[in-house]
Amino acid sequence: MAKYTLQINGKRFQTEADPDTPLLWVLRDNLGLVGTKFGCGIAQCGACTIHLNGEATRACVLPVSAVGSAKVTTIEGLSANGDHPLQKAWQTVDVAQCGYCQAGQIMTAAALLKNNPKPTTEQIEAGMSGNICRCGTYHRIREAVALAAK
Amino acid sequence: MKTTPTSRRDFLKTAATVGGGLWLGFNWYASEATPLPLTALDAAGLADAPLRFNSFLSIGSDGIITIFSPNPEVGQGIKTAFPIIVADELDADWSQVRVEQAPLDSKKFERQVSGGSGAIKHSWSRLRQAGATARQMLVATAASRWNVPATECTTSTGTVFHKASNRKLSYGELANDAAKQAVPTNVVLKDPKQFTLIGTSIPNVDNKPITMGKPLFGIDFYREGMLFAMVQRPPAFGLKLKSVDSSAAKAMSGITDVVSLKNGVAVVGKSTWAVKKAREKLKIEWEKISEAPLESTTDHDRLFKELLDKPGATVRRKDGDPDAAFASAARIIKAEYQCPLLPHSPLEPMNFFAHVRPDGVELIGSTQTPDRARGDTAKLLGIAPEKISVELTRMGGGFGRRLHSDYAVEAAEVSSLVKAPVKVIWTREDDMTGGSYRPACRYRFEAAIDAQNNVTGYRLRGVGINAGNPTREDNFPSGAIPNLLIDTHDIKSPVTTFPWRAPITNFLAFAEQSFLDEVATAVGKDPVQFRLDLLAQAKKSPVGAIKYEIDRMEAVIKLAAEKSNWGKNPAVKQGFSVYFSHNSYVAMVAEVVTENGKPVLQKIHAVGDCGVVINMSGAQQQMKGAAVDGLGHALYGKLTLKDGAPEQRNFDGFRLIRMNEIPEVEVHFVNNGKDPTGLGEPALPPTGPAVANAMFKATGVRFRSQPFVEQKGSVW
Numbered sequence: 001m002a003k004y005t006l007q008i009n010g011k012r013f014q015t016e017a018d019p020d021t022p023l024l025w026v027l028r029d030n031l032g033l034v035g036t037k038f039g040c041g042i043a044q045c046g047a048c049t050i051h052l053n054g055e056a057t058r059a060c061v062l063p064v065s066a067v068g069s070a071k072v073t074t075i076e077g078l079s080a081n082g083d084h085p086l087q088k089a090w091q092t093v094d095v096a097q098c099g100y101c102q103a104g105q106i107m108t109a110a111a112l113l114k115n116n117p118k119p120t121t122e123q124i125e126a127g128m129s130g131n132i133c134r135c136g137t138y139h140r141i142r143e144a145v146a147l148a149a150k
Numbered sequence: 151m152k153t154t155p156t157s158r159r160d161f162l163k164t165a166a167t168v169g170g171g172l173w174l175g176f177n178w179y180a181s182e183a184t185p186l187p188l189t190a191l192d193a194a195g196l197a198d199a200p201l202r203f204n205s206f207l208s209i210g211s212d213g214i215i216t217i218f219s220p221n222p223e224v225g226q227g228i229k230t231a232f233p234i235i236v237a238d239e240l241d242a243d244w245s246q247v248r249v250e251q252a253p254l255d256s257k258k259f260e261r262q263v264s265g266g267s268g269a270i271k272h273s274w275s276r277l278r279q280a281g282a283t284a285r286q287m288l289v290a291t292a293a294s295r296w297n298v299p300a301t302e303c304t305t306s307t308g309t310v311f312h313k314a315s316n317r318k319l320s321y322g323e324l325a326n327d328a329a330k331q332a333v334p335t336n337v338v339l340k341d342p343k344q345f346t347l348i349g350t351s352i353p354n355v356d357n358k359p360i361t362m363g364k365p366l367f368g369i370d371f372y373r374e375g376m377l378f379a380m381v382q383r384p385p386a387f388g389l390k391l392k393s394v395d396s397s398a399a400k401a402m403s404g405i406t407d408v409v410s411l412k413n414g415v416a417v418v419g420k421s422t423w424a425v426k427k428a429r430e431k432l433k434i435e436w437e438k439i440s441e442a443p444l445e446s447t448t449d450h451d452r453l454f455k456e457l458l459d460k461p462g463a464t465v466r467r468k469d470g471d472p473d474a475a476f477a478s479a480a481r482i483i484k485a486e487y488q489c490p491l492l493p494h495s496p497l498e499p500m501n502f503f504a505h506v507r508p509d510g511v512e513l514i515g516s517t518q519t520p521d522r523a524r525g526d527t528a529k530l531l532g533i534a535p536e537k538i539s540v541e542l543t544r545m546g547g548g549f550g551r552r553l554h555s556d557y558a559v560e561a562a563e564v565s566s567l568v569k570a571p572v573k574v575i576w577t578r579e580d581d582m583t584g585g586s587y588r589p590a591c592r593y594r595f596e597a598a599i600d601a602q603n604n605v606t607g608y609r610l611r612g613v614g615i616n617a618g619n620p621t622r623e624d625n626f627p628s629g630a631i632p633n634l635l636i637d638t639h640d641i642k643s644p645v646t647t648f649p650w651r652a653p654i655t656n657f658l659a660f661a662e663q664s665f666l667d668e669v670a671t672a673v674g675k676d677p678v679q680f681r682l683d684l685l686a687q688a689k690k691s692p693v694g695a696i697k698y699e700i701d702r703m704e705a706v707i708k709l710a711a712e713k714s715n716w717g718k719n720p721a722v723k724q725g726f727s728v729y730f731s732h733n734s735y736v737a738m739v740a741e742v743v744t745e746n747g748k749p750v751l752q753k754i755h756a757v758g759d760c761g762v763v764i765n766m767s768g769a770q771q772q773m774k775g776a777a778v779d780g781l782g783h784a785l786y787g788k789l790t791l792k793d794g795a796p797e798q799r800n801f802d803g804f805r806l807i808r809m810n811e812i813p814e815v816e817v818h819f820v821n822n823g824k825d826p827t828g829l830g831e832p833a834l835p836p837t838g839p840a841v842a843n844a845m846f847k848a849t850g851v852r853f854r855s856q857p858f859v860e861q862k863g864s865v866w
Binding site: 001017018020021022025028029030032033034035036037038039040041042044045047074075076079082086087090091092094095096097098099100101102103106124125126128129130131132133134135136137138139140141142 | 225358378499578772777
């Protein structure tokens with residue numbers, strides 16, 4: 001076990017973990033930040049998407065020892081009250097079915113819009129296709145990203 | 151470490167002890183923070199509040215209406231749909247409604263199940279009754295205060311009005327007195343024309359907590375002091391545990407216990423990662439459960455073909471004289487269709503929390519059948535079911551996998567062995583290789599055609615792996631064809647199978663609707679007209695039992711043809727399908743166009759008849775989602791076995807559809823005012839055949855097996 005000080009959602013967290021522990025499990029088991037979801041563990045589904053220095057990153061394959069002083073943002077840190085434009089768009093469009101993938105979808109979309117505030121439909125599809133929604137809510141995810149970009 | 155949020159629990163306690171008001175047993179919750187741990191015992195105590203009926207709503211003196219949603223929420227939208235029905239009959243102000251998930255309580259609720267698309271059909275009248283009963287009690291209370299006849303009072307958005315004297319009282323002002331009323335037995339339900347919420351679009355009540363990443367799901371549950379566990383299960387079907395050397399695993403940091411289960415080894419410790427790493431250190435010997443060789447998909451393929459040549463072991467339906475019809479046929483059209491095993495792949499892997507104590511058992515997590523989890527746990531532990539509480543969390547998908555109780559019982563088994571609260575977590579690999587698959591099936595269809603191009607005979611033989619009956623013998627076109635034989639074989643196998651969204655029909659519909667397309671093509675008829683002619687035949691001269699409503703099937707066919715401009719644009723190659731399942735009817739038209747010289751699936755028109763639509767937004771979602779799901783698995787879904795071991799273990803080897811691969815989906819509903827039925831499944835079965843039939847029109851290539859992507863001539 002080693003000690004780590006992590007910068008998450010604008011706060012410092014001290015925790016102990018084996019160096020190879022994926023950030024996903026440190027967030028979920030050590031820090032109680034369970035908005036970041038476990039889906040596949042091999043960076044295929046996107047349910048665990050967080051921002052590392054603003055870039056969309058898969059927390060399930062990122063060892064805690066590699067995080068260093070990078071700034072981590074999780075869904076809990078995207079907004080204090082659930083009123084980020086993407087969260088509001090998700091609520092307005094009524095995107096979720098089971099809802100399990102949606103935090104990861106929103107985090108991917110947030111990074112996408114930061115780099116490209118006015119994406120075309122094709123750019124939204126390209127940017128979002130790394131995230132699986134098993135319920136098949138893709139039409140509304142696309143609509144919500146476009147709405148938030150307006 | 152994390153703290154357990156308390157606002158929900160506090161809210162309930164406050165409501166129960168301070169707020170007073172009218173208790174009708176429902177308690178639903180729609181507000182912001184939705185932390186998990188209200189224990190089942192707390193909620194059961196709450197539901198014992200003084201006044202209660204079969205269904206359950208409370209009105210606080212502050213006007214807040216709280217409703218318990220008893221059915222497990224798996225993404226089908228039941229936690230929103232049920233309250234809409236109650237609130238409409240109650241004439242509640244929707245903004246004042248809070249929704250709360252009820253725990254398992256078979257004394258107060260019936261059919262706490264998410265499966266078979268059956269919740270709405272089952273509960274429609276009960277929920278309306280619950281709302282209307284409360285409304286009548288509120289009206290009677292207001293009428294007595296004003297000393298006017300109740301018939302002169304009206305209600306709207308949480309208020310009782312007496313228009314003649316221009317008086318009004320809010321439900322909150324009336325709740326305490328209304329609660330003392332005798333429960334009326336002569337409750338009048340609304341005329342559907344009076345519905346104000348039903349049929350409108352109402353957002354999912356959990357939208358906000360979902361988008362904020364709140365701990366809603368089973369896997370998010372945490373309790374101070376709880377341990378984590380992973381189980382090593384047999385790596386292949388047909389193996390069982392022989393011996394285990396757990397010394398290396400036990401020596402790993404963070405590990406508290408390693409225990410042998412009935413057919414696996416559980417590693418228990420202080421974090422998910424610790425138990426995952428330690429599990430890799432187990433040295434386990436497995437042995438075969440019998441002399442039989444471990445099964446591979448190639449073995450199943452061979453058996454399927456052999457069995458389809460033999461008369462079915464079980465005759466499911468026989469009408470007329472099929473042998474004679476085939477003997478005298480001018481020609482016979484014959485085709486075979488096959489589907490592979492499929493894992494359910496809900497995005498939340500299996501997991502469950504259990505705390506087995508001497509005085510009782512707590513189960514908490516994502517389950518479609520809490521009653522089964524409780525019953526099977528009771529059996530395992532040899533205790534009375536009443537000793538077990540089950541709290542329902544939101545589920546990260548189920549698709550049938552969570553109808554099984556294995557993973558909940560397993561958590562109880564581990565907890566009982568280590569005498570501690572435990573959450574068992576499956577990895578994606580555990581989930582995908584763990585069985586309970588959609589059974590692989592193969593079908594042979596035959597149609598006898600006479601010299602006038604009439605279908606005089608029809609034969610269907612089905613075989614599957616632990617599929618039981620792989621047919622639905624009373625479905626269309628049964629009833630429309632004078633001579634018919636449907637029979638089946640079943641292959642018993644150590645490969646475990648289980649219902650998968652739209653069980654059996656998820657592929658049977660593809661096979662049947664593709665075959666009918668083949669027959670229509672062979673007899674030179676338009677596929678839509680061909681189906682309408684068969685239905686007309688069934689209406690004119692019904693053969694045997696007909697268990698679908700001919701008029702409703704006709705109506706969805708006609709509306710789909712109209713909405714898709716069927717057959718009018720030669721540049722658009724259209725494929726048709728229609729299917730009746732789970733008491734609802736869905737017709738689909740898929741459209742393929744040529745882009746840059748390549749056929750592209752551009753659009754699916756979907757028309758549903760589920761009777762009254764409860765929530766238009768949710769209903770649209772179920773139709774679109776089922777179409778995407780049906781398409782995705784038809785395109786890519788395949789799980790194969792080699793010597794008993796699954797060859798696909800995660801989403802790198804098992805492909806799921808993604809956003810850049812979906813066609814446009816346009817949804818319409820038949821508005822016929824009939825009592826509502828479910829939508830969680832019915833739109834999935836017709837998707838595959840509509841797409842395959844359109845692709846046939848565009849390319850001349852007929853897909854007879856899934857996944858499409860592996861078929862010769864596939865454009866994917």
